[in-house]
Amino acid sequence: xxxxxxxxxxxxxxxxxxxxxxxxxxxxxxxxxxxxxxxxxxxxxxxxxxxxxxxxxxxxxxxxxxxxxxxxxxxxxxxxxxxxxxxxxxxxxxxxxxxxxxxxxxxxxxxxxxxxxxxxxxxxxxxxxxxxxxxxxxxxxxxxxxxxxxxxxxxxxxxxxxxxxxxxxxxxxxxxxxxxxxxxxxxxxxxxxxxxxxxxxxxxxxxxxxxxxxxxxxxxxxxxxxxxxxxxxxxxxxxxxxxxxxxxxxxxxxxxxxxxxxxxxxxxxxxxxxxxxxxxxxxxxxxxxxxxxxxxxxxxxxxxxxxxxxxxxxxxxxxxxxxxxxxxxxxxxxxxxxxxxxxxxxxxxxxxxxxxxxxxxxxxxxxxxxxxxxxxxxxxxxx
Amino acid sequence: xxxxxxxxxxxxxxxxxxxxxxxxxxxxxxxxxxxxxxxxxxxxxxxxxxxxxxxxxxxxxxxxxxxxxxxxxxxxxxxxxxxxxxxxxxxxxxxxxxxxxxxxxxxxxxxxxxxxxxxxxxxxxxxxxxxxxxxxxxxxxxxxxxxxxxxxxxxxxxxxxxxxxxxxxxxxxxxxxxxxxxxxxxxxxxxxxxxxxxxxxxxxxx
Numbered sequence: 001x002x003x004x005x006x007x008x009x010x011x012x013x014x015x016x017x018x019x020x021x022x023x024x025x026x027x028x029x030x031x032x033x034x035x036x037x038x039x040x041x042x043x044x045x046x047x048x049x050x051x052x053x054x055x056x057x058x059x060x061x062x063x064x065x066x067x068x069x070x071x072x073x074x075x076x077x078x079x080x081x082x083x084x085x086x087x088x089x090x091x092x093x094x095x096x097x098x099x100x101x102x103x104x105x106x107x108x109x110x111x112x113x114x115x116x117x118x119x120x121x122x123x124x125x126x127x128x129x130x131x132x133x134x135x136x137x138x139x140x141x142x143x144x145x146x147x148x149x150x151x152x153x154x155x156x157x158x159x160x161x162x163x164x165x166x167x168x169x170x171x172x173x174x175x176x177x178x179x180x181x182x183x184x185x186x187x188x189x190x191x192x193x194x195x196x197x198x199x200x201x202x203x204x205x206x207x208x209x210x211x212x213x214x215x216x217x218x219x220x221x222x223x224x225x226x227x228x229x230x231x232x233x234x235x236x237x238x239x240x241x242x243x244x245x246x247x248x249x250x251x252x253x254x255x256x257x258x259x260x261x262x263x264x265x266x267x268x269x270x271x272x273x274x275x276x277x278x279x280x281x282x283x284x285x286x287x288x289x290x291x292x293x294x295x296x297x298x299x300x301x302x303x304x305x306x307x308x309x310x311x312x313x314x315x316x317x318x319x320x321x322x323x324x325x326x327x328x329x330x331x332x333x334x335x336x337x338x339x340x341x342x343x344x345x346x347x348x349x350x351x352x353x354x355x356x357x358x359x360x361x362x363x364x365x366x367x368x369x370x371x372x373x374x375x376x377x378x379x380x381x382x383x
Numbered sequence: 384x385x386x387x388x389x390x391x392x393x394x395x396x397x398x399x400x401x402x403x404x405x406x407x408x409x410x411x412x413x414x415x416x417x418x419x420x421x422x423x424x425x426x427x428x429x430x431x432x433x434x435x436x437x438x439x440x441x442x443x444x445x446x447x448x449x450x451x452x453x454x455x456x457x458x459x460x461x462x463x464x465x466x467x468x469x470x471x472x473x474x475x476x477x478x479x480x481x482x483x484x485x486x487x488x489x490x491x492x493x494x495x496x497x498x499x500x501x502x503x504x505x506x507x508x509x510x511x512x513x514x515x516x517x518x519x520x521x522x523x524x525x526x527x528x529x530x531x532x533x534x535x536x537x538x539x540x541x542x543x544x545x546x547x548x549x550x551x552x553x554x555x556x557x558x559x560x561x562x563x564x565x566x567x568x569x570x571x572x573x574x575x576x577x578x579x580x581x582x583x584x585x586x587x588x589x
Contacts, residue, residue, distance in 0.1 A: 104487035134416045134447065135489050165420060 005048045005065045005106040006040055007094035008033055008113070013055035013085045015116035015146050020175035025145050028180035029113050030076055032142070035181040036111065037072050039190050048106065050097055051075060054090035055083040055116075061093065065101050085116045091128055095137055108137040111189065114155060115145030122157045129161025136164070140189045144173040144180060238341075245337060398430035403462070403547035408455045415451040415489060418442045418539070423452055426545045433468055433510045433544040440470070441542040448534040450476065450542070451493055453486060455526040461549045462521040464513040465529075467504060468544040473537035475506045479514070482528040483521065493530040506535060510544060523552065 010029060021028035033051070040047045048065035049072060062075040091110060098108040110132070118125075132139055139162040141155050152172065159170045169188045173180055184190055404427045414423035425439035443450050469475025480498035482488060488496070499521075502514045534540040 099487075099489060099491075130447075133444065134449070136415055136420075 001044050003044055003046055003103075003106050004040065004109050005050075005098055005101045005103070006036075006109045006111060007050045007052060007065065007097050008036065008111045009087075009090045009094055010051060010053050010079065011055060011085045011113050011115040011145070012053045012079050012081050013083055013116045014081060015085075016081050018145065021144070021180055025115055026079075026081055029115065029144075030079075031179065032113070032181040032184050033076065034073060035184060036190060037069055041067060041069055046103065046106075048101065048103070050094075052090060052093060052097065053079055054087060055085045056080065057083065059086060059089045059093045061097055064097055065106075084119070085114075087112065087114065087118055088120050088124055088128055091132070091139075095132060095135065098137060099135075108135070109140065110137060111140040111142065113142045113144070114151070117146050117148040118151050118154050120154070122154050125154055125158040126161040129158045132162045133164050138162070138164070138167040140168060141170040142173065142184070142189065143170060144175075147174075242337070242341065249337075400548050401430040401466070401546045403456075403460055403549050403551065404428060406456045406458055406460055406551045408457045411453075411455045413453045414441060416443050416447055416449055418444050426542055427454075428544065430546065433466075433546060436470075436543050443540040446538060448474075448476070448531075448537065448540040449490065450529075450531040450540050451488065451490060452529045452531075452545070453488065453526065454529070454545075455486070456524065456551075458551050459523040459525050459554045460547070460551045461518070462516055462524055462527070462547050463518060463549040464515045464547075466507070466510060466513045466544070466546040466548070467542060468507055468510045469504075469534075470537075470541035470543060471506075471508060473535035474539060474541040475508075475535055475537075476504055476531035476540050476542065477533050477535050478502070478531065479504055480530045480532065482530070483524045484526055485528065486526055488528050488530075493528075494532075498530070510546075513546075513548065521549070523554070 010033065012026065016024065016026035016029065018025050037049045040049050046067065048067050050061065050063050050065040051072060052059060052061040062079070063071055066072065091112065094110045095108075098110070101108070129139070139159070141159060143152060143155050155170055159168055162168045171184065171187045171189055173183050176183075407427050409424050409427065412424055412427070417423055419439070419442070422439050423441045426441050428435075441450065441452070465479075465481075467476065467479065478501065480493070480501045482493070482496065483499050500517055504514070505512065529545070531540060531542075
């Protein structure tokens with residue numbers, strides 16, 4: 001939340017036409033600039049950002065430091081590519097623009113996008129760096145695009161001349177599948193000092209459970225947490241049902257309902273909740289209380305409503321039984337229906353695939369009739 | 384324009400004269416070209432502690448003896464004289480230029496602007512020297528900027544103490560911070576004495 005005025009120096013030279021960053025280097029750079037502007041203004045509403053171009057007909061300031069994000073995005077549209085980048089002049093003009101900022105309490109920062117070769121030698125850059133350090137201006141360098149032999153070395157020298165207490169950073173981004181802006185998200189350029197990020201970072205590397213800051217977006221964080229618990233409860237209920245299936249298969253003869261239950265186990269619904277809605281079983285009550293009502297899979301809904309009532313009591317009995325005996329994992333695995341249902345819920349595994357079936361057969365040594373019954377099941381969608 | 388402190392301090396209490404440090408707004412003090420950010424705040428202390436060099440001090444960056452210190456006060460002050468204690472080995476500053484009531488001065492501004500007053504300093508390790516000001520120009524100072532362009536040949540410049548002698552006026556030379564403009568007057572803001580006891584009433588005009 002540091003109060004900062006930033007000047008972003010854009011490279012709009014001929015080298016930016018290259019397509020090694022998709023769609024082209026210039027567009028990737030523009031996306032990164034938009035991302036940075038958004039992040040800066042979001043972290044502190046009084047932060048200002050300005051833009052200048054370093055190539056073209058000469059260094060040109062597009063906007064002086066402003067809080068207006070729309071103005072910044074608008075002026076990025078008119079930028080044309082051409083010419084050669086003049087880094088030294090660009091940095092010096094940026095420094096001048098920052099010197100005349102309206103709010104003198106803001107810290108000064110320059111972000112340079114270095115995509116083309118740097119024609120100045122190390123000594124000149126070091127002198128510039130020292131001047132920046134003397135006037136307490138921080139500098140962030142984004143090294144991307146053209147890979148010149150001496151460019152990283154020059155930029156590192158510049159950084160060490162400017163760096164005061166780790167307030168300046170350099171980032172090297174080679175061409176690759178990830179977009180420039182995505183790589184920048186996890187760097188200190190966007191995260192500031194100390195690595196604390198105010199963005200809900202898509203690429204991970206954040207401290208919060210679900211990638212969303214509860215302070216920034218409490219409703220989203222709550223919704224994510226609820227759905228996570230729902231999913232967990234559903235899977236617990238599914239596992240319990242599978243355990244009780246194996247218990248019931250031995251005692252009660254209802255093959256059709258078993259296969260139906262097997263299909264139910266895969267689909268994302270809380271049929272268990274409506275079937276045993278009146279169940280006063282405490283464990284069930286706890287899992288069910290976490291499930292929101294009305295969250296039903298309609299296809300399975302139609303099929304099983306007829307059997308809902310008479311299965312309730314059986315469910316109650318079976319659940320109590322399954323809870324009493326220690327869950328025998330081997331027994332559960334022996335259950336053909338349970339294993340196939342688990343396999344079906346895995347993405348990319350089709351239980352009707354012959355190789356999968358052979359595996360099942362070898363595992364359980366089940367009879368042919370059972371296998372045929374599984375084939376008759378409607379193929380479950382991979383979830 | 385240095386004057387020697389030519390009496391012993393047992394007779395009177397010198398520290399009360401040098402008490403303007405209490406009126407410095409320490410949170411807004413800043414310095415340019417300091418090696419350690421924030422170390423400038425350590426040089427403002429009581430007169431008795433001026434020779435205490437065990438704590439932090441203000442040091443410039445390697446190879447660059449220039450220093451620029453911006454000091455805002457919490458109220459307007461009148462400054463009679465200034466005292467600077469440097470360090471040995473040529474690290475004491477040799478010149479001082481001051482600017483009053485301007486903020487955001489950086490090195491290029493400092494070099495190009497005309498200073499309000501300039502002094503040639505001497506090495507003052509015991510803190511017995513004070514530099515008098517042209518008092519008329521320092522009558523209502525809300526902020527002062529000290530520029531030390533050079534030192535006595537050392538690699539860096541070091542300052543252990545900066546003291547101000549003078550008096551505080553309790554007035555604040557303040558910039559108008561927030562102004563609220565009304566499009567229409569709000570009657571409740573403009574009650575006359577008669578109406579204060581009774582709420583605003585419409586006059587039917589008959």
